[in-house]
Amino acid sequence: MGESEKIAKLGAGGISVDLPVMEGSVGPKVIDIRKLYGATDMFTYDPGFTSTASCESKITYIDGDEGVLLYRGYPIEELARHSDFEEVCYLLLYGELPNKTDREKFVRGITYHTMVHEQLREFFRGFRRDAHPMAIMCGVVGALSAFYHDSTDINDPHQRMVATHRLVAKMPTIAAMAYKYSTGQPFVYPRNDLSYAENFLHMMFAVPAEHYKIDPIMSRAMDRIFTLHADHEQNASTSTVRLAGSSGANPFACIAAGIACLWGPAHGGANEAVLLMLQEIGSKDRVAEYVKKAKNKDDNFRLMGFGHRVYKNYDPRAKVMQETCHEVLAALGKQDDPLLELAVELERIALEDDYFVEKKLYPNVDFYSGIILRAMGFPTSMFTVLFAVARTVGWVAQWNEMIEDPMQKIGRPRQLYTGAVRRSYVAMDKRN
Numbered sequence: 387m388g389e390s391e392k393i394a395k396l397g398a399g400g401i402s403v404d405l406p407v408m409e410g411s412v413g414p415k416v417i418d419i420r421k422l423y424g425a426t427d428m429f430t431y432d433p434g435f436t437s438t439a440s441c442e443s444k445i446t447y448i449d450g451d452e453g454v455l456l457y458r459g460y461p462i463e464e465l466a467r468h469s470d471f472e473e474v475c476y477l478l479l480y481g482e483l484p485n486k487t488d489r490e491k492f493v494r495g496i497t498y499h500t501m502v503h504e505q506l507r508e509f510f511r512g513f514r515r516d517a518h519p520m521a522i523m524c525g526v527v528g529a530l531s532a533f534y535h536d537s538t539d540i541n542d543p544h545q546r547m548v549a550t551h552r553l554v555a556k557m558p559t560i561a562a563m564a565y566k567y568s569t570g571q572p573f574v575y576p577r578n579d580l581s582y583a584e585n586f587l588h589m590m591f592a593v594p595a596e597h598y599k600i601d602p603i604m605s606r607a608m609d610r611i612f613t614l615h616a617d618h619e620q621n622a623s624t625s626t627v628r629l630a631g632s633s634g635a636n637p638f639a640c641i642a643a644g645i646a647c648l649w650g651p652a653h654g655g656a657n658e659a660v661l662l663m664l665q666e667i668g669s670k671d672r673v674a675e676y677v678k679k680a681k682n683k684d685d686n687f688r689l690m691g692f693g694h695r696v697y698k699n700y701d702p703r704a705k706v707m708q709e710t711c712h713e714v715l716a717a718l719g720k721q722d723d724p725l726l727e728l729a730v731e732l733e734r735i736a737l738e739d740d741y742f743v744e745k746k747l748y749p750n751v752d753f754y755s756g757i758i759l760r761a762m763g764f765p766t767s768m769f770t771v772l773f774a775v776a777r778t779v780g781w782v783a784q785w786n787e788m789i790e791d792p793m794q795k796i797g798r799p800r801q802l803y804t805g806a807v808r809r810s811y812v813a814m815d816k817r818n
């Protein structure tokens with residue numbers, strides 16, 4: 387960066403300030419406005435953070451115009467094709483791909499923590515059987531801080547590491563328990579001889595009365611789905627985890643906050659919403675009607691699984707997901723799935739439509755994931771839970787990075803106040 391590019395000049399209200407320009411390893415430069423308020427008595431205004439970098443990070447990079455997603459520099463397509471979720475977890479947490487010894491040690495460290503405190507089973511029984519599993523996840527994950535007191539001191543690196551391993555290890559167990567509870571089947575204990583994805587399928591679908599054989603195509607698909615969702619830089623739930631953690635809250639409470647944020651249909655809840663939308667559309671001849679509805683400004687309906695704050699091109703995760711979808715359905719002999727046909731038709735029509743083209747609205751990761759998960763036997767209500775299981779490693783990697791950042795401060799945005807100005811209290815008998 388040349389000398390003249392290192393300073394941004396801002397003139398406002400008769401005051402001129404020089405603001406430093408910072409440059410990352412790749413991606414847009416940022417203007418450092420930390421001194422702005424002190425120098426000008428003015429804030430910046432950016433609802434939804436469309437132009438604001440909230441932190442410095444070395445974990446994940448997205449180029450939304452080009453449709454690129456990198457974890458620690460590695461393209462998501464290469465990781466989905468050649469790596470596995472355990473390795474991706476190590477990469478996100480520690481910055482490099484593990485060698486053989488590091489991998490074995492890490493996997494052992496994770497599997498050591500897959501069981502949950504036996505008393506947590508009683509905790510589940512407090513929920514209604516028809517509770518949404520995301521509601522159970524928010525409650526139970528938050529409750530982990532009441533069970534694991536020995537890993538809540540955020541200033542102790544060892545305790546942070548134990549909490550990190552616990553969260554990554556226990557999320558599949560808790561997610562599967564939430565599902566089993568809703569069906570009335572007994573909880574299935576984890577099996578540490580299985581991979582992360584295999585163990586999750588086993589805890590979800592095994593029953594004590596029968597042998598459960600894990601299909602390698604299904605476990606590979608599960609692994610890929612986890613890999614594709616593992617991190618996505620400063621999205622809403624990750625920013626929630628960072629904000630909650632910035633006050634010094636314990637990691638279990640922070641991840642519970644992330645789960646709550648993920649639940650919304652604009653974020654992780656979209657995979658469930660896509661499937662419900664496809665079921666509502668019902669047949670190919672109604673696709674045009676729904677595309678029209680999505681374009682109507684007087685109708686709050688949106689095409690779920692379409693559009694993204696950062697991607698203004700095809701979401702690279704959606705491409706891998708689409709391939710996996712065809713693979714899984716072919717393996718299950720369900721390639722004629724009417725919902726898949728409907729999704730393909732919807733994608734085709736939307737991608738040719740001027741509205742979607744002009745606004746650069748492309749399918750996102752959630753567009754195809756629901757179809758795969760449904761074919762694999764997951765109920766719709768579990769889709770967002772699977773997203774939470776996968777994203778936990780990203781959340782804790784980002785949380786650890788924040789705690790270790792010497793520039794870290796409690797997150798405390800300001801506001802543009804447009805309410806009443808100071809006025810005196812009015813007694814009841816004087817009010818209108």
Ligand code: CMC
Nearest residue numbers: 651652653654656680688689690691692693694695745750
């Ligand atoms: N269907 C119809 N119109 C849309 C859609 C859509 N899915 N998405 C955006 N638009 C329109 C929107 O109405 C707006 O139009 P205008 O400029 O005329 O007001 C324009 O496109 C820009 O949209 P925005 O809401 O300002 O963009 P945003 O960055 O705030 O929202 C989004 C991003 C993902 C919330 C939004 O695209 C959306 O609601 N999509 C559907 C839900 C979805 O699939 N979410 C999953 C996201 S990927 C997984 C994850 O990261 O959680």
